[in-house]
Amino acid sequence: MDKKLLSLIILLFGIFSTLSAQEDNRITIKGVVVDATTGEPIPFANLGVLGTVAGVASDMDGNFELLLPLSLEKYKVRVSVVGYTSYEMNVEDVKGEENMRIALKPVTYGIGEVDVYAESLVYKKMIRQVVENIGKNYLSKPYNYEGYFEYMTSEEDQPARTKEAIVEIYDRTGYKRSDVQTAFKDLNYRFREVRRSEDTGKVSDGLNYFDDILTADIIRNTRNVLDISNARDYKLKNKGRILYEGDSVQVIAYEVSEPALSTSGDASVTSYSGEIYIHLKDLAVLKNVTYISAKDFNILGRNLVAIDSPKQENVKMTIITNYKKLNSAYFLSGITIQYTYKEGEKNKNGRMQYVTTRLNATNPEVFQGRMYYEDIETNRDFWENYTVYFQED
Template identity: 30%
Template sequence: MRNLLISFILLFSLPAVAQLQVLKGRVVDSSTQAGVAYTNIGVEGTFYGTASDAQGFFELKIPEEYKNDQLFFSAVGYQNQMLPIPDLLKKDFLKIALAEQTYNIEDVDIAAHSRVLFRIIKTAAKNIPANFHQGPLGVKFYYEEETKPNNDSTEQKREAVVELYDETAYRSPSITDAFNKRNYQFSQVKKNFESYSIPTGKTGFDELLEMDIARLSNGILNEKLLNNFDLKLENISQFNGDSVWIISYKTSKTDLAHTGDYYATKYDGQIYISQNNYEILRNECVVEASRNNPHNRSLATTSQDQNQVSYHYTAVYQPQNGKYFLSYLDCDKTFVDVDNQQTTYSRKASALGITTSPVKISGKDYFEDETYVESFWKSFERPE
């Protein structure tokens, strides 16, 4: 009883600890009320934020220092929205309605407006060798992938440490250079299934790497293709004291050259470019395709393994020693398989560190059969 009384006194005599307040809600289309998937949600002027899930639901913890700031909502194909955090904190559950972004080709200013945006993107593409690390470059990634069949099958999960060797890095960005000069190997793996065959041993790391738009300099960053994109300045935001252009883009030419997907039917994106030296900070896309080759979205196929495909991917770039490099990639994908079952998978790669004196790697681990090392995973700290 005495110990209980002491604990009670201590509890009420300790100074109050600031609690994180949590915002919960759903982002919806203002017209259809359907959830808006993968909406960027963040505190204006910072990199702090989250994204809505495939159904538009989200949850965000608000630190004390941000409780009086503004929260922005940005989704590909929709108008941005900015709301005061104090007002949002008053509600138990939020419903954020976004209006669809329209492109009015009748607007007399659209031609001049587009020319400015074209120049920004062309300059950003041209400045990639100057703004990004040149090779040789080594990057160590924490990689995770989850496959979730919408049936009774068990969810499969693979975690790994992947070492990437890039002989030239961003010195000569192109699809061909990236394929020829980048190799990688899986050094540590933890998974809840056995790699007893080629399909189960196959990884999706190579396809994920192809979404590094700065390294491949493809799609919107290919000057020969740029005129086939519709551009729109969505916002100018402050990030760490630097202004950033947020430019949305889409194209009706959904072939392999423009989208990186052999069977794409829709390709909408947003790219973040610094006003400082035209550094590319972030790129994200929403893609729909009639089908995909299960080995890589860029390949042709006659199989029915992936039909009615929809996916969203993001690439993020950060500086180290004054030069930028790929720091994060993710892709969330949904498709209907040959048995007419819907399947969802998620792939993510987070950089753990880089080196400009890497050990050369030959070849690519398209398949892995690494042995699980318990001691490594017990001490390994996963990035947030």
């Protein structure tokens, strides 16, 4: 990789880095980003070096590891995430820290007494404008994403099982609203590298579970709050405006009174609500958080049918989708999905995370289909030297 590409690093997780904290010509800063009010970890918080494009993003548990060259010792790092007050620190003041705890304060403003019906109409109009601007704000031509994917499951009295993978995505048309069938045909993916916490022992160990990541991209996929045809089914409410990187972001809470397949993508859903964060300057979605309760859980994902699977009940799921702007277009930067359900007498938990590490919209590679099953042998040399970062072709 040449120096030009290295300068484009904007996402760097330290969870798989094999670099030593004492490595020559490096500054190492480790810690966790949390909510100052609740103490809960904040995933996908950006730690960017001001004046450069270098930086890191916190992982699912708010943890981060920032590795910098000594030449950046006199620079500042800004910690920012939608919905929180930004925080800045001098690199030289925190270099070598291994247990930093950065607490960000939630921030809102501009909530007042309004007529609920009129308020809902205002935000439905804003949602419509978001959809109308998708072609202008997001990648509107064929592209490839390459990303890091992690899938973890656990149950009572059992060790967690983890699968990590490098996933390649090809979108034949780019971002636009279309029907479910068309979007399904236009979006393809395949697994390239895989690492597991234990050896494959049965067919289900080779299943990928990646379809739910694709459906969580609410800009590209339908059956969500951006579906104008289902606007009457959504109740919208102002949660206030926040400042993010100096610009105003409108936060809208939404709820579906009677969830259905057309509004939630799953016929078993019993409650469906969330919050969508809209950048007011260009009417683009920066973040979406969805809370789901369901009476059943499909371990294969929403686009497949599980046959003769055990009964799974009391499903609770939280989905967080993030977008970032690169040059003039927004792209999918990351998705996290956390869920719990009950199978018989056992409580089961799961977590998925996907982070885009490479974007190619210049000369994307064309491929077809979706790779639902893999039995790829682990390339240990690859994983020992792998670090999650972002680059643009």
